[in-house]
Amino acid sequence: MSERTKPQSFPVFLHGHGLKYEIECILKAFVPAVRFQFYYDDLSLLKESVRFAAIQLRPGRACTYFYCAVSLGGKTLRLAQRTEKLYPQENKQQCETIICKMLFRLLQELTGLDVPWGILTGIRPVRKVLPLMEEGLTQEQIYDTLRRKYWISDEKLNLVYETARVQRPLLQQTPKNSIGLYVSIPFCPTRCSYCSFVSHSVEQAKKLMPEYIRLLCKELEIWGRMVRELGLIVDTVYFGGGTPTSVSAEYLEQLMQAVEKNFDLSHIREYCVEAGRPDTITADKLAVLRKYGVDRISINPQTMNDEVLKTIGRRHTAEEIVESFRLARSFGFENINMDLIAGLPSDTPESFHRTLEQVLALDPDSITVHTLTLKRAANLFAEGASQLDNPVREMVRDSIAMLPENGYLPYYMYRQKNTIDNQENVGYAKPGKESYYNMLIMDETQSIFGAGCAASTKLVEPNGMITRVCNYKFPYEYIAQFDQLMEKKQQVYEVYNRIREQEAANAEE
Numbered sequence: 001m002s003e004r005t006k007p008q009s010f011p012v013f014l015h016g017h018g019l020k021y022e023i024e025c026i027l028k029a030f031v032p033a034v035r036f037q038f039y040y041d042d043l044s045l046l047k048e049s050v051r052f053a054a055i056q057l058r059p060g061r062a063c064t065y066f067y068c069a070v071s072l073g074g075k076t077l078r079l080a081q082r083t084e085k086l087y088p089q090e091n092k093q094q095c096e097t098i099i100c101k102m103l104f105r106l107l108q109e110l111t112g113l114d115v116p117w118g119i120l121t122g123i124r125p126v127r128k129v130l131p132l133m134e135e136g137l138t139q140e141q142i143y144d145t146l147r148r149k150y151w152i153s154d155e156k157l158n159l160v161y162e163t164a165r166v167q168r169p170l171l172q173q174t175p176k177n178s179i180g181l182y183v184s185i186p187f188c189p190t191r192c193s194y195c196s197f198v199s200h201s202v203e204q205a206k207k208l209m210p211e212y213i214r215l216l217c218k219e220l221e222i223w224g225r226m227v228r229e230l231g232l233i234v235d236t237v238y239f240g241g242g243t244p245t246s247v248s249a250e251y252l253e254q255l256m257q258a259v260e261k262n263f264d265l266s267h268i269r270e271y272c273v274e275a276g277r278p279d280t281i282t283a284d285k286l287a288v289l290r291k292y293g294v295d296r297i298s299i300n301p302q303t304m305n306d307e308v309l310k311t312i313g314r315r316h317t318a319e320e321i322v323e324s325f326r327l328a329r330s331f332g333f334e335n336i337n338m339d340l341i342a343g344l345p346s347d348t349p350e351s352f353h354r355t356l357e358q359v360l361a362l363d364p365d366s367i368t369v370h371t372l373t374l375k376r377a378a379n380l381f382a383e384g385a386s387q388l389d390n391p392v393r394e395m396v397r398d399s400i401a402m403l404p405e406n407g408y409l410p411y412y413m414y415r416q417k418n419t420i421d422n423q424e425n426v427g428y429a430k431p432g433k434e435s436y437y438n439m440l441i442m443d444e445t446q447s448i449f450g451a452g453c454a455a456s457t458k459l460v461e462p463n464g465m466i467t468r469v470c471n472y473k474f475p476y477e478y479i480a481q482f483d484q485l486m487e488k489k490q491q492v493y494e495v496y497n498r499i500r501e502q503e504a505a506n507a508e509e
């Protein structure tokens with residue numbers, strides 16, 4: 001392993017504050033594949049460190065002093081700044097912005113790298129644009145505000161603005177008192193090498209499957225009762241995982257019957273199933289989906305390069321993806337999404353370009369371009385080192401140019417921690433084919449009731465407060481502790497009581 005690729009720890013000294021999260025995000029953008037070691041109010045190791053970042057905040061009598069020093073590649077740079085009196089607890093946001101900008105400046109000078117999202121570290125960039133649109137700011141004013149505040153590049157500003165422009169009128173149509181229902185099937189035929197989800201191989205989970213499906217149907221019955229008692233409207237249904245179609249047609253039918261029996265589906269605007277891997281798509285399963293009103297499916301090639309498919313541990317070819325897509329169309333599915341991943345191991349910009357061309361030739365209704373995210377497993381740092389030269393930026397750029405040229409507009413976007421080159425994930429759709437569930441999960445303005453293991457329930461109150469109720473991650477835990485898990489659902493009543501009180505108070509005003 002060369003010096004450059006050797007995983008090393010990087011000490012970060014914080015003095016006078018504990019603003020770790022944002023600092024770590026900025027550091028990661030410039031110095032990937034490194035384990036950051038944080039020290040609080042202890043500079044004793046500073047002198048011994050070959051490379052380090054030190055960020056000090058000191059409120060004085062009339063003002064606050066900020067100091068930032070970074071040492072990297074044998075060079076040390078420092079910055080100091082004095083502001084009005086600020087305290088890290090009371091003025092967290094302001095302090096964070098000042099610190100991030102100082103750190104960013106030093107890292108940029110030391111590395112010469114260009115970080116397109118600037119100091120914006122949140123996972124929902126569109127939410128920075130929507131409120132400015134609500135305030136009535138022009139496009140130019142929005143660009144100016146975001147450029148000044150976060151130092152975002154024009155390329156990303158265009159992308160996030162366009163995404164917000166497309167999704168804003170769609171979000172405004174969200175029915176009052178509505179929820180999204182998420183059904184989790186956390187099984188896959190095999191595990192892809194890059195997977196960071198909790199997914200279990202169907203083979204291994206075979207024995208657990210009948211009991212898992214039985215209890216999932218029971219949970220749907222419990223949710224159905226709650227939805228009725230609380231007078232809620234089911235707006236979208238989403239079967240995700242894993243790969244929901246990795247279970248048999250009979251199990252799918254059992255689950256869809258449970259959804260149909262326990263919920264009033266007369267108001268739903270979208271019923272989506274992640275058909276995910278083409279090696280799980282069969283005529284009998286597609287027939288079940290059609291029978292129960294599924295109107296959007298996702299067939300996810302990730303790449304159309306057979307060699308890359310092999311490298312990531314997929315047991316199917318690009319030709320099988322084409323066959324599955326055509327089979328789904330022949331069953332009358334008029335809203336098919338295809339997921340791609342930029343930056344997969346062994347992929348190249350040329351091959352990614354060909355993937356885009358091949359997927360466009362199929363004419364799906366939406367295309368989602370993810371950027372490879374490093375797994376959170378123990379080998380993250382070793383894995384990260386091998387990704388230092390990943391040409392992902394070129395691939396992402398290609399998709400940003402090519403998809404709108406072909407009639408697909410960006411309509412939802414999110415960023416993830418540990419994504420290669422700090423890039424984003426973007427859903428592009430033909431007008432009218434956008435997924436409401438995807439937009440609303442990112443906008444966090446609609447509650448989601450999650451059923452099944454690894455599903456999380458997100459309860460959104462009108463004041464923006466969010467309560468999460470999480471199910472166990474593993475099927476055996478879900479099965480063994482099902483009753484205790486269902487007791488946790490009492491929280492839902494408590495939250496909805498609060499929601500009703502807030503609504504009543506708002507109505508009185």
Ligand code: SF4
Nearest residue numbers: 188191192195199242
């Ligand atoms: S299909 Fe998706 S969820 Fe399943 S193993 Fe691959 S990446 Fe993970």
